[in-house]
Amino acid sequence: MPEIHEVATLTSKGQITLPKPIRQALGVDAGGKVAFDLRKGQVIVTRADTEHQDPDIEAFLGLLEADIRTGQRVRSLPDDLVRAMLVNAGHAIDLDEDIDGKVAL
Structure with a gap:
């Protein structure tokens, strides 16, 4: 370049x-x-x-954007999700790290 x-x-x-x-x-x-x-x-x-963005995250951000544009309050998140987000906030994530336990898709 x-x-x-x-x-x-x-x-x-x-x-x-x-x-x-x-x-x-x-x-x-x-x-x-x-x-x-x-x-x-x-x-x-x-x-x-x-091309590598997560479609679920994009959909979630789309919902937030729609709520904000229409002036609606953002819907409440489930308490367990909020706790998990707070626990992991600021922690580095290695996307190549193996996942422990079973994964259901």
């Missing part, structure tokens, strides 16, 4: 426009997704490939 140096201005809402040469180099258009990673004080911008 060619070296490109571009400057973007941050708006009062914290938004930037990705400069055209950067969009072209990443191969993203309107509606495309980019990922931002902070590494040792530098922000790395990459194209976010959506």
Whole structure:
């Protein structure tokens, strides 16, 4: 990938426009997704490939977005799910790690 140096201005809402040469180099258009990673004080911008996203998580996020857009309150989560989420919050997850126990699909 060619070296490109571009400057973007941050708006009062914290938004930037990705400069055209950067969009072209990443191969993203309107509606495309980019990922931002902070590494040792530098922000790395990459194209976010959506082909490996979890469809269940996408469906859940879609429900949340629909609730927020219509002004409805987000539905309550089951207590056991909330407890499990709180227990695991902030813990690193190794997706390649073997799963202990039985898994029902």
